[in-house]
Amino acid sequence: MKTNRDFMPVYYQLADDLKQQIEAGELKPGDAVPSESQLVNDYGISRVTVRRGLAILLEAGLIETIKGIGNFVAKPKLNQVTLTFQENDPLNENSFIYQLLEVKRISADEIIAGKLGVGEGTKVFLIRRLINSDDGPVGVDMKYLPYIKGQPILENEIEYADFPAIVAKHTNVTIHKIEMSIAAAPLNDEEGELLKTLAGHPALCIHRAFYAKDGRTLGFSKTIYRGEAFELSAVSYPYSAKV
Amino acid sequence: MKTNRDFMPVYYQLADDLKQQIEAGELKPGDAVPSESQLVNDYGISRVTVRRGLAILLEAGLIETIKGIGNFVAKPKLNQVTLTFQENDPLNENSFIYQLLEVKRISADEIIAGKLGVGEGTKVFLIRRLINSDDGPVGVDMKYLPYIKGQPILENEIEYADFPAIVAKHTNVTIHKIEMSIAAAPLNDEEGELLKTLAGHPALCIHRAFYAKDGRTLGFSKTIYRGEAFELSAVSYPYSAKV
DNA sequence: CAGTGGTCTAGACCACCTT
DNA sequence: AGGTGGTCTAGACCACTGG
Numbered sequence: 076m077k078t079n080r081d082f083m084p085v086y087y088q089l090a091d092d093l094k095q096q097i098e099a100g101e102l103k104p105g106d107a108v109p110s111e112s113q114l115v116n117d118y119g120i121s122r123v124t125v126r127r128g129l130a131i132l133l134e135a136g137l138i139e140t141i142k143g144i145g146n147f148v149a150k151p152k153l154n155q156v157t158l159t160f161q162e163n164d165p166l167n168e169n170s171f172i173y174q175l176l177e178v179k180r181i182s183a184d185e186i187i188a189g190k191l192g193v194g195e196g197t198k199v200f201l202i203r204r205l206i207n208s209d210d211g212p213v214g215v216d217m218k219y220l221p222y223i224k225g226q227p228i229l230e231n232e233i234e235y236a237d238f239p240a241i242v243a244k245h246t247n248v249t250i251h252k253i254e255m256s257i258a259a260a261p262l263n264d265e266e267g268e269l270l271k272t273l274a275g276h277p278a279l280c281i282h283r284a285f286y287a288k289d290g291r292t293l294g295f296s297k298t299i300y301r302g303e304a305f306e307l308s309a310v311s312y313p314y315s316a317k318v
Numbered sequence: 319m320k321t322n323r324d325f326m327p328v329y330y331q332l333a334d335d336l337k338q339q340i341e342a343g344e345l346k347p348g349d350a351v352p353s354e355s356q357l358v359n360d361y362g363i364s365r366v367t368v369r370r371g372l373a374i375l376l377e378a379g380l381i382e383t384i385k386g387i388g389n390f391v392a393k394p395k396l397n398q399v400t401l402t403f404q405e406n407d408p409l410n411e412n413s414f415i416y417q418l419l420e421v422k423r424i425s426a427d428e429i430i431a432g433k434l435g436v437g438e439g440t441k442v443f444l445i446r447r448l449i450n451s452d453d454g455p456v457g458v459d460m461k462y463l464p465y466i467k468g469q470p471i472l473e474n475e476i477e478y479a480d481f482p483a484i485v486a487k488h489t490n491v492t493i494h495k496i497e498m499s500i501a502a503a504p505l506n507d508e509e510g511e512l513l514k515t516l517a518g519h520p521a522l523c524i525h526r527a528f529y530a531k532d533g534r535t536l537g538f539s540k541t542i543y544r545g546e547a548f549e550l551s552a553v554s555y556p557y558s559a560k561v
Numbered sequence: 562c563a564g565t566g567g568t569c570t571a572g573a574c575c576a577c578c579t580t
Numbered sequence: 581a582g583g584t585g586g587t588c589t590a591g592a593c594c595a596c597t598g599g
Contacts, residue, residue, distance in 0.1 A: 084586080084587065084588090085587080085588075086587085086588090110564080110565065110566085111565075111566065112564085112565080120588080120589085121588060121589045121590065121591095122589090122590085122591095123366070123587095123588070123589070123590090124587080124588060124589080126566085126567090127587090127588095129566095140566070140567095141565090141566085141596095141597090142565075142566055142567075142595075142596055142597080143564080143565050143566065143595075143596035143597035143598080144564090144565060144566080144596085144597060144598080145564090145565060145566075146565095146566085254551070254552070255551065255552045256549045256550065256551040256552070257500055257522070257549060257550040257551075257552075258522060258545060258548070258549035258550070259502035259503075259520040259521055259522040259523075259543070259545035260502075260520055260545050260546070261520050261545070276520075277502040277503055277504050277519075277520035277521065277545065278502055278520065279500070279501060279502040279522075280502075300502070302501060302502035302503050302504070302520070303503070305501070306499050306500060306501035307499065307500040307501070308497070308498065308499040308500075309497070309498045309499070309500075310495065310496065310497050310498075327567080327568065327569090328568080328569075329568085329569090353583075353584065353585085354584075354585065355583080355584080363569080363570085364569060364570045364571065364572090365570090365571085365572095366569070366570070366571090367568080367569060367570080369585085369586090370568090370569095372585095383585070383586095384577095384578090384584090384585085385576075385577055385578080385584075385585055385586075386576075386577035386578035386579080386583085386584050386585065387577085387578060387579085387583090387584060387585080388583090388584060388585075389584095389585085
């Protein structure tokens with residue numbers, strides 16, 4: 076219609092058509108999207124291809140699927156953007172150097188226990204690392220893991236694996252859900268000292284929590300960066316056909 | 319093997335297998351993943367199913383595809399997480415109230431011109447809004463749009479549409495790419511005054527830029543939140559089989 | 562029961578890359 | 581030419597939902 080649609084894959088054209096209808100208001104939130112078999116007939120294409128097109132919309136959050144019933148236009152999520160974070164690449168390749176400060180078993184205080192969903196006083200692992208750039212310390216990273224007997228954490232893992240991988244290996248369970256929050260907060264005294272900055276200095280504070288399918292918390296981490304030394308950046312291509 | 323794999327779809331099992339091999343180091347970054355036809359033979363499943371499994375890994379960023387050559391294990395992107403932002407939407411529960419401060423046509427200074435990819439002095443739109451919660455101002459939002467003749471910005475749009483929607487309507491072009499950065503920075507004097515806080519106070523600073531397929535900048539925005547008043551939160555389900 | 566989406570198959574043709 | 585991934589088809593069976 077407007078873009079060179081004839082050079083798009085069929086499944087993409089279908090996705091684009093439906094997207095246009097949704098954005099034009101012809102299909103409103105809550106409305107049923109034509110059923111797969113209907114689209115097969117309408118477009119004269121196979122069901123596999125129809126499903127591929129719908130998968131794009133599903134992933135983009137434009138529609139929602141209810142098994143045995145149909146696909147429906149989703150309520151518009153303002154500013155919903157799916158992004159791929161590229162934490163860690165200020166200079167692309169040679170990113171930060173992580174310096175292990177300590178790995179120890181501690182008794183969970185109230186906050187930690189709450190976050191990990193264990194009783195207060197339960198033994199948990201704490202891994203603390205300093206994050207350095209060539210110009211000095213830029214951040215502090217604290218990771219908490221439930222202590223599991225017979226599954227010690229190896230320094231090797233800590234050095235070379237990222238947190239999701241450590242969590243997965245340590246608990247032998249698949250990560251089902253990740254929650255993340257990002258906020259700006261002043262550095263406290265200890266953090267200021269570690270980062271050679273004054274307390275109160277603006278810092279980027281990132282929390283992450285990993286959950287298993289049954290809801291158990293598998294681990295969580297708190298990472299703090301000196302404000303001027305680090306930024307999260309992300310890129311998204313809202314309509315790249317990944318499928 | 320470890321989890322109840324027999325109840326998983328075949329394509330998911332394949333993805334999980336390969337993921338395990340990658341995380342165990344049996345397949346290292348840069349290594350070729352077995353070809354699709356190889357996997358068809360190895361697993362005794364159809365190519366469609368193989369491709370579906372690979373699509374999961376592709377989307378998760380674990381592998382990369384080169385047409386005509388093969389799939390390869392991607393370089394580990396530390397802490398790469400794909401998440402769906404639930405930035406606050408108006409009209410939804412405990413969200414913020416946006417107070418329009420001004421809409422005006424300004425001459426782009428060097429920075430603005432650079433960001434928008436227009437000449438210095440070019441006329442651009444500036445939309446400035448104050449973001450309020452029940453407890454007072456929490457943030458300031460500035461949006462810049464190239465000025466296009468005959469496409470005035472309606473207050474209606476500004477009030478009710480989100481930025482991607484405004485951009486899309488204003489420019490009549492599809493948004494192809496979104497860049498976003500998140501950092502912590504001190505409030506400057508003007509921001510401090512608007513937010514009834516002292517300059518230097520930690521603030522969350524979010525930049526977003528929207529691009530068309532041809533590389534033109536369609537708009538960009540800068541949003542600043544008082545650190546203690548706002549946090550970005552995100553949830554992701556790494557292995558939801560969206561495909 | 563009929564309709565829906567979820568999974569899977571066994572082919573096919575194409576464009577691309579290497580040898 | 582032979583291998584690779586990209587697209588697409590025409591079936592099939594299943595689990596789920598509704599009337």
